[in-house]
Amino acid sequence: xxxxxxxxxxxxVVLTGVALATFALLWHAPGDPALAIAxxxxxxxxxxxxxxxxxxxxxxDTGFWTAFWAWLSPLLIxxxxxSSVTGRHVWPDLVTAMSYTFPLxxxxxxIGLVVSVPLALVATRxxxxxxxxxxxxxxxxxxxxPAFWLGLLLILLFAVHLGWLPAMGAQTKAHAVxxxxxxxxGIAASLTRILRSGILEARTQTFLPAFYRRGVxxxxxxxxxxxxxxxxxxxxxxxxxxxxxxxxxxxVEVIFARPGLGSFLVNAIYARDFPKVQAVVIIAAxxxxxxxxxxxxxxxxxxxxxxxxxx
Amino acid sequence: MTITAYSxxxxxxxxTILHPTTVDIRPGERVGLVGASGSGKSTLGHALIDALRAAxxxxxxxxxxxxEALDPLRSMVFHWRETEQALGLAADDARxxxxxxxxxxxxxxxxxxxxxxxxxxxxxxxxxxxxxGSPDLLVMDEPTSALDPVVAADTMDLLDTxxxxxxxxxxxxxxxxxxxxxxxxxxxxMDAGRIVEDARTARILSTPETAAAKAxxxxxxxxxLPC
Amino acid sequence: MLRVxxxxxxxxxxxxxxxxxxxLGSGRALAVVGESGAGKxxxxxxxxxxxxxxxxxxxxxxxxxxxxxxxLVMQEPRAAFNPRLSLRRSVMEPVVAQKMQPDLNRLDQLxxxxxxxxxxxxxxxxxxxxxxxxxVGILRALIAAPPLVLFDEPLSAxxxxxxxxxxxxxxxxxxxxxxxxxxxxxxxxxxxxxxxDIAVLRAGQVAEYGAAHAFVxxxxxxYGRKLRxxxxxxxxxxxxx
Numbered sequence: 001x002x003x004x005x006x007x008x009x010x011x012x013v014v015l016t017g018v019a020l021a022t023f024a025l026l027w028h029a030p031g032d033p034a035l036a037i038a039x040x041x042x043x044x045x046x047x048x049x050x051x052x053x054x055x056x057x058x059x060x061d062t063g064f065w066t067a068f069w070a071w072l073s074p075l076l077i078x079x080x081x082x083s084s085v086t087g088r089h090v091w092p093d094l095v096t097a098m099s100y101t102f103p104l105x106x107x108x109x110x111i112g113l114v115v116s117v118p119l120a121l122v123a124t125r126x127x128x129x130x131x132x133x134x135x136x137x138x139x140x141x142x143x144x145x146p147a148f149w150l151g152l153l154l155i156l157l158f159a160v161h162l163g164w165l166p167a168m169g170a171q172t173k174a175h176a177v178x179x180x181x182x183x184x185x186g187i188a189a190s191l192t193r194i195l196r197s198g199i200l201e202a203r204t205q206t207f208l209p210a211f212y213r214r215g216v217x218x219x220x221x222x223x224x225x226x227x228x229x230x231x232x233x234x235x236x237x238x239x240x241x242x243x244x245x246x247x248x249x250x251x252v253e254v255i256f257a258r259p260g261l262g263s264f265l266v267n268a269i270y271a272r273d274f275p276k277v278q279a280v281v282i283i284a285a286x287x288x289x290x291x292x293x294x295x296x297x298x299x300x301x302x303x304x305x306x307x308x309x310x311x
Numbered sequence: 312m313t314i315t316a317y318s319x320x321x322x323x324x325x326x327t328i329l330h331p332t333t334v335d336i337r338p339g340e341r342v343g344l345v346g347a348s349g350s351g352k353s354t355l356g357h358a359l360i361d362a363l364r365a366a367x368x369x370x371x372x373x374x375x376x377x378x379e380a381l382d383p384l385r386s387m388v389f390h391w392r393e394t395e396q397a398l399g400l401a402a403d404d405a406r407x408x409x410x411x412x413x414x415x416x417x418x419x420x421x422x423x424x425x426x427x428x429x430x431x432x433x434x435x436x437x438x439x440x441x442x443x444g445s446p447d448l449l450v451m452d453e454p455t456s457a458l459d460p461v462v463a464a465d466t467m468d469l470l471d472t473x474x475x476x477x478x479x480x481x482x483x484x485x486x487x488x489x490x491x492x493x494x495x496x497x498x499x500x501m502d503a504g505r506i507v508e509d510a511r512t513a514r515i516l517s518t519p520e521t522a523a524a525k526a527x528x529x530x531x532x533x534x535x536l537p538c
Numbered sequence: 539m540l541r542v543x544x545x546x547x548x549x550x551x552x553x554x555x556x557x558x559x560x561x562l563g564s565g566r567a568l569a570v571v572g573e574s575g576a577g578k579x580x581x582x583x584x585x586x587x588x589x590x591x592x593x594x595x596x597x598x599x600x601x602x603x604x605x606x607x608x609x610l611v612m613q614e615p616r617a618a619f620n621p622r623l624s625l626r627r628s629v630m631e632p633v634v635a636q637k638m639q640p641d642l643n644r645l646d647q648l649x650x651x652x653x654x655x656x657x658x659x660x661x662x663x664x665x666x667x668x669x670x671x672x673x674v675g676i677l678r679a680l681i682a683a684p685p686l687v688l689f690d691e692p693l694s695a696x697x698x699x700x701x702x703x704x705x706x707x708x709x710x711x712x713x714x715x716x717x718x719x720x721x722x723x724x725x726x727x728x729x730x731x732x733x734x735d736i737a738v739l740r741a742g743q744v745a746e747y748g749a750a751h752a753f754v755x756x757x758x759x760x761y762g763r764k765l766r767x768x769x770x771x772x773x774x775x776x777x778x779x
Binding site for chain 2: 573574667668694696697698699700701702703705706724725726727728730731732764765767768769771772773774775776
């Protein structure tokens with residue numbers, strides 16, 4: 001129970017920090033935010049009076065901390081405010097964006113797992129064999145290729161040359177294939193590497209020979225005594241993996257011209273639409289913190305020695 | 312039936328670390344396998360276990376430290392069930408109670424993982440697991456060196472008492488002739504991958520014949536070291 | 539003279555050492571025995587100043603212990619050396635650290651005393667036997683001529699014959715060099731054979747403290763008797779008729 005409270009407290013600290021950092025970054029970004037908003041709204045050069053009006057409306061004239069608090073306090077009761085460009089409420093648009101992004105993220109994660117687990121198992125069957133080296137090489141390439149480049153490559157091959165799949169938009173399910181593959185490759189690559197080293201390390205544990213000598217079948221030893229130990233580093237890294245996934249999503253959505261959190265965020269940044277940017281960042285932070293909380297809980301149930309070390 | 316393994320030998324990286332060796336042990340006999348580190352005692356122990364198992368003889372092994380026998384992520388009861396299953400035995404609470412009482416670990420909570428138990432209790436649990444199938448031979452590799460002396464002495468005493476009434480033979484692998492001399496009736500002295508002397512404990516202690524046995528005897532007792 | 543006066547060490551809320559006192563003169567050997575968790579390692583840490591004492595005092599001839607540059611011999615001989623350095627570089631570390639002039643005669647002399655071939659020092663830790671590595675560990679401890687040497691389970695990684703050989707070399711070096719030796723060990727046989735005094739540590743407290751031969755002949759406490767009887771049962775000691 002004490003540990004749970006500690007975790008929640010840690011999450012609260014992280015979220016506050018994220019909110020403050022985002023706000024400060026936008027506040028101090030070069031260029032006049034009021035000018036950017038005016039341009040986004042009216043598309044033309046505007047008079048000084050209009051700019052002052054925008055400043056007053058957005059709270060830019062009240063000073064950093066007042067403006068920060070004016071934004072944070074409604075957020076605490078779940079009010080994300082209104083777009084400073086269109087005046088529309090942020091929340092419904094945000095929900096629409098998420099309804100495109102989350103399925104894509106989950107599909108990529110699933111593909112990543114489906115690819116990496118068998119690949120790691122094949123690779124570790126005979127460490128150092130050509131299959132192992134092949135898997136490691138594939139994984140290294142996968143980790144090294146940036147999403148924007150891979151995305152363009154896939155478009156070139158499957159959309160332009162072969163014409164099998166659509167490249168732009170999100171109208172049909174087929175539209176999700178290329179973006180999902182782009183994201184999944186990076187995930188599969190890093191998961192394969194972690195799983196492979198996790199399995200190899202779990203196999204060197206000093207107590208394993210005793211189990212074989214006791215007559216426990218090799219398959220049972222693999223399932224009951226190697227797999228749980230190999231899973232620990234994977235679970236630990238999944239949290240970090242999520243950060244890369246969020247980052248990759250932004251890039252992939254822009255490349256494939258898909259609606260979603262990524263394009264929502266990029267458009268909002270161009271327009272200096274503070275409330276929108278902050279909403280995305282806060283949502284991302286909440287997801288990140290929640291998932292890491294979950295991972296912590298799973299980690300502790302996998303390896304209860306953690307709790308004892310804490311005590 | 313005497314337990315016999317013929318012509319055990321081990322080569323590693325082109326070097327012979329165990330020359331062809333035949334070991335025979337009578338039911339219920341207590342045998343010590345002694346030698347300096349690197350003399351090949353553990354190698355012989357493992358080769359013996361593998362050969363006897365392949366021949367269908369019941370043989371169990373207790374490693375030096377409980378860390379080498381128990382998975383820290385699995386509960387004690389998991390280890391116990393798993394061992395029963397590996398031996399093809401049905402779960403039997405009476406048998407478990409017998410062994411636990413004999414080794415004084417009845418107070419341990421089986422739902423705990425190994426690190427929830429003291430090291431002495433962990434080691435006795437490992438010994439109890441080794442005895443589940445009433446093996447013909449129990450091989451112990453330096454069973455006392457990872458434990459505190461008081462705990463180690465208790466453990467050996469409890470095991471002695473338990474084995475007294477059974478036909479299970481004991482092979483005690485150790486570098487410490489002092490320990491072996493107190494626990495076994497027959498000694499196998501190893502040197503450079505060979506058994507160089509095989510005789511009753513009393514005979515080796517009084518008149519060691521080989522250089523290896525002489526060195527072990529001379530350094531047996533802390534208070535009577537040769538000058 | 540090492541004086542440990544009423545020291546207590548706390549780790550969080552737990553007390554790991556409580557009211558521990560003893561003294562150790564030059565040229566003498568004190569064995570600290572007790573089970574794991576009794577506070578033996580903490581005691582070494584406290585004497586070296588690595589673990590802060592909540593109360594009490596530790597001094598060497600009235601001054602802080604660190605001023606006499608005490609040396610430590612560790613339990614795992616190979617792990618005690620940087621695997622990338624030659625043994626010679628590791629051995630000379632105390633000399634370099636104390637900005638002393640390297641004295642090759644002394645090195646040769648110590649090597650001879652420890653039955654080490656000086657050529658061995660050009661190897662790396664993984665290229666010598668454990669017994670040799672431990673003797674090099676002792677060499678490193680003695681190279682800067684410390685007046686106080688702490689031994690943390692110096693023999694427990696060695697086999698029975700090597701143990702006794704190494705114990706004898708330590709005793710000979712002590713005769714020759716005259717340092718005070720504090721030996722932490724779980725082996726009562728070793729303590730009885732080579733130490734002048736024995737301190738029995740139990741749950742952070744000194745349960746018994748006195749001359750080694752007197753302790754082995756007749757322990758004063760129930761726990762002391764248990765320790766001695768266990769040593770008999772494991773063959774570490776022979777019954778004195």
